[in-house]
Amino acid sequence: MELYDSEEQQVEAIKDWWKENGKAVVLGVVVGLGGLFGWRYYQDSITQAQEAASEQYTKAIESIAAKGTDASSDVQAFIDSSKESEYSVLAALQLAKVQVEAGELDKALVQLQWAQSNTKDAAITPLITYRIARLMAEMGNSDGAQAELSKISDEAWAGRVAELRGDIAIREGNRDAAYTAYTEAQQAQDASQGLQIKLDDLAK
Numbered sequence: 001m002e003l004y005d006s007e008e009q010q011v012e013a014i015k016d017w018w019k020e021n022g023k024a025v026v027l028g029v030v031v032g033l034g035g036l037f038g039w040r041y042y043q044d045s046i047t048q049a050q051e052a053a054s055e056q057y058t059k060a061i062e063s064i065a066a067k068g069t070d071a072s073s074d075v076q077a078f079i080d081s082s083k084e085s086e087y088s089v090l091a092a093l094q095l096a097k098v099q100v101e102a103g104e105l106d107k108a109l110v111q112l113q114w115a116q117s118n119t120k121d122a123a124i125t126p127l128i129t130y131r132i133a134r135l136m137a138e139m140g141n142s143d144g145a146q147a148e149l150s151k152i153s154d155e156a157w158a159g160r161v162a163e164l165r166g167d168i169a170i171r172e173g174n175r176d177a178a179y180t181a182y183t184e185a186q187q188a189q190d191a192s193q194g195l196q197i198k199l200d201d202l203a204k
Helices: 007-081 088-099 105-118 125-138 142-149 156-169 175-186 195-203
Strands: none
Touching: 007 088, 007 156, 088 105, 105 125, 125 142, 125 156, 125 175, 142 156, 156 195, 175 195
16 A cells, blocks of 8 residues: 655545546446435335235226126226236136136136236145136036146145045046045145035945
């Protein structure tokens, strides 16, 4: 490090350094502040977009509650305009629910498959997949239902998956496979209370 004989030399050195580097320092500060304010603006924009999506989602759900499947076009418009938001996935699930209740199974399946492909939430994926499997089973597509069930590896869903496999086996007339599946389901942490009734029916 260079040594200075007096304070005057130090002052001169600082002046010289500032002449050479001052613009770069100022530019760095400006860029840094610009980045900070830019990031805050970005964060504010994200927050505002999320709040807007939440409000629109609430309106879509209220529309479904009031009009059922008659609200399909309005809800679909929301889904199409909010594809990057998880709210669109939730809206698709709600729309699928009322479509199932109205007997529009094909339309409900389309909604569920779209939700499955577009959700970014790993926690909700098993729910969507399970509903697809259950709907496919209801539509008589046992192979498709079994394929969907095989995608669910979350232990929290083990009982429901095994029970639905048993239900599918019953539909196919395979009582032994159904008994095995129900017994397996009964051992899971999410076992339903109705399993014993199903097992008792098979034992008759």
